[in-house]
Amino acid sequence: MSTVQRDIVIIGCGIFGAAIAWALGRRGMGHRVLIVDRQPAGSGATSRAAGLVTQVRTDPALQALAGETLAAIASLKSHFDEDVGCHAVGALHIGTLAQRPALEAMLAVCTAAGIQGQWQDKRQVLNQAPWLDAGAFDLATFFPDECYVDPYLLSSAYLRRAQQMGAVLRLGTGVAQITHDAGVVTGVALNDGTVLPARTVVNAAGAWSNLLSAPLGLPLPMAPVRSQYWITERASEFSPTGPIVFMTDIRAYARPEVGALLFGARESAPAVADPRELPEELQGYVFDAADPHGWANLAQAFDSLARYFPGIERTGIAHYITGPSNYTPDGQPIVGAFAAISGLLVASGCNGSGITYSAGVGRLIAELIGGETPFVNASRMDPARALHIDPFDPAFLQACAHARATKSTG
Ligand SMILES: Cc1cc2nc3c(=O)[nH]c(=O)nc-3n(C[C@H](O)[C@H](O)[C@H](O)COP(=O)(O)OP(=O)(O)OC[C@H]3O[C@@H](n4cnc5c(N)ncnc54)[C@H](O)[C@@H]3O)c2cc1C
Missing domain, CATH: 3.30.9.10 (D-Amino Acid Oxidase, subunit A, domain 2)
Known part of the structure; x- marks a missing residue:
């Protein structure tokens, strides 16, 4: 299958994009996956993280996301001899x-x-x-059982596994917009004019995710x-x-x-x-x-x-x-599908814990794409939970800054 025929496009090859690609590969969907990034893989927020992977949290769903990452780190080591600096x-x-x-x-x-x-x-x-x-x-x-890892190595290990299971990475050109028709996603248009048709698009563009989502009338609350x-x-x-x-x-x-x-x-x-x-x-x-x-x-x-x-x-x-x-003002990540545009999903809103949540987010998105029952109750992570907000409004930006200022250490 050539790259243009791949029907699942992941925008962004930070740790979320890489973990999603691996989780799709583990479910036999790797040959359908194209990851697009305009920068080198893992060079965004991911390579700057302190690398803490901490499951000690009060929210059971967030605990479960983190637990999945701890399990993934163990599996990468034992099954594939991947050293992620754990x-x-x-x-x-x-x-x-x-x-x-x-x-x-x-x-x-x-x-x-x-x-x-x-x-x-x-x-x-x-x-x-x-x-x-x-x-x-x-x-x-x-x-x-808490640990820290090298976040770049962990992201690279997810990506390597995903590529081994058929995912293809396309670097150098950014996504200009997500395209849709009659409430159904149709693909992405790249900055160089290339159109990549797809039945499923995952917006994992990190700090830039809103630049693709807000123009669709789907602002992300982050x-x-x-x-x-x-x-x-x-x-x-x-x-x-x-x-x-x-x-x-x-x-x-x-x-x-x-x-x-x-x-x-x-x-x-x-x-x-x-x-x-x-x-x-x-x-x-x-x-x-x-x-x-x-x-x-x-x-x-x-x-x-x-x-x-x-x-x-x-x-x-x-x-x-x-x-x-x-x-995000409510401290929850943004992970899930949009009902308004079928086939469009998002994985973002990390609240400073994207390394910790990475394999859990990957699994959750892959389960949603594969039509499986999600392993966690992700209702509070709903991407459409605050469609009324203006994500560029200075008062909203301050509300997000306040969320960091008051975040607990656990
Ligand atoms: C200083 C610091 C310390 C941190 N410490 C920790 C920690 O200890 N533990 C923890 O769990 N988390 C930590 N984090 C948070 C963690 O780094 C992030 O949650 C995580 O890296 C987010 O991954 P991502 O894939 O969403 O984003 P990114 O890694 O930023 O990846 C997004 C990718 O999307 C690409 N992209 C964007 N727009 C487009 C487009 N239009 N077209 C194509 N590609 C596009 C970018 O080039 C980028 O590669 C820390 C973050 C920082 C900054």
């Missing part, structure tokens, strides 16, 4: 006495869902993460909000095998990074972009010209971070990584 170091959630009810509730929800977790005493915590200050926290829970993290210089107190640490009261996290510490701290007013102003190539893109490297945000979080991690006062910052994550 560090199965577990995650500590630490807090003060005020966080006891929240920590207790999370532990109870996760235990009920079969996710391993336990209280951890302070001495053990300090053995695991000697960079922490003993006086900063009172309580800790530990979830041994906006690209600045995500960012910093990596310190190397120091002996950072064990390469130490756990991920969520500092719940200050909504910050940290994990080892080749002898250094990678950390993120949520800011009170995150920068948000109008998606129409995002360049196709993110390299060098600055969300906020007044604070291009996030120093103002770091300064804002510095005192609370220094309480947990006094070494920050003497350890230099070696790297700063930033990129867009699509936040």
Whole structure:
């Protein structure tokens, strides 16, 4: 079958597009799949992620998406010897006495869902993460199955498997528009004028998804909000095998990074972009010209971070990584089919967790395309849940930024 005859077109080869292609391949539909990206595969938000894969969440559907990714990582290793840079170091959630009810509730929800977790005493915590200050926290829970991966390697592994099962990747030319007729999707038109007919189109264009969806009268309730993290210089107190640490009261996290510490701290007013102003190539893109490297945000979080991690006062910052994550005001991803245009599906609205959700999103979209019963209740992820919004309205953009500012660490 030549590329133009393929009847399932996936727009975007970030981690969502690649995971969807693999899931379709596993259901015997690989030979029908064409993935189109105007940039190199995995070069959008995916290659910028911190790579945390965290199943410890209160929402059962989101837990299930994450669980699917953990299973996929294991399967990629055991069946295909794919090394995705997985560090199965577990995650500590630490807090003060005020966080006891929240920590207790999370532990109870996760235990009920079969996710391993336990209280951890302070001495053990300090053995695991000697960079922490003993006086900063009172309580800790530990979830041994949480991990972090290299997001680019995971995305590439999904893509490689998908290609082995027949999917074809077409790079270099972007999709200009999704075409439809009488309520049925007909394909995509590329920027060079090529028309690719298709019976199914999946919009997995990341931060740019609304540029294709809104013109159809199907605005997606999300906006690209600045995500960012910093990596310190190397120091002996950072064990390469130490756990991920969520500092719940200050909504910050940290994990080892080749002898250094990678950390993120949520800011009170995150920068948000109008998606129409995002360049196709993110390299060098600055969300906020007044604070291009996030120093103002770091300064804002510095005192609370220094309480947990006094070494920050003497350890230099070696790297700063930033990129867009699509936040939704309700915190739910946007995954599913549009009733208004049959054959059109979308996978976006990652809320900073697209690596974590990736294989689950892939499976869900493939099940919907294949007419199977979805493995999760995805009703809250409905792409058409807010068709009244203007996704470019500054007030809406701020609502999405607020969603990041108030997101919990779990
Ligand atoms: C700094 C940072 C840290 C993060 N940390 C984590 C983390 O620790 N854990 C986690 O789970 N998630 C994390 N995330 C979120 C995660 O990176 C995203 O959720 C995920 O990468 C989204 O994948 P995607 O495939 O939707 O988007 P992308 O990777 O951006 O892919 C979209 C693709 O679509 C293509 N495209 C767009 N428009 C068109 C068009 N018109 N035609 C053709 N192609 C098009 C783009 O070129 C791009 O390749 C982080 C994000 C950032 C920025």
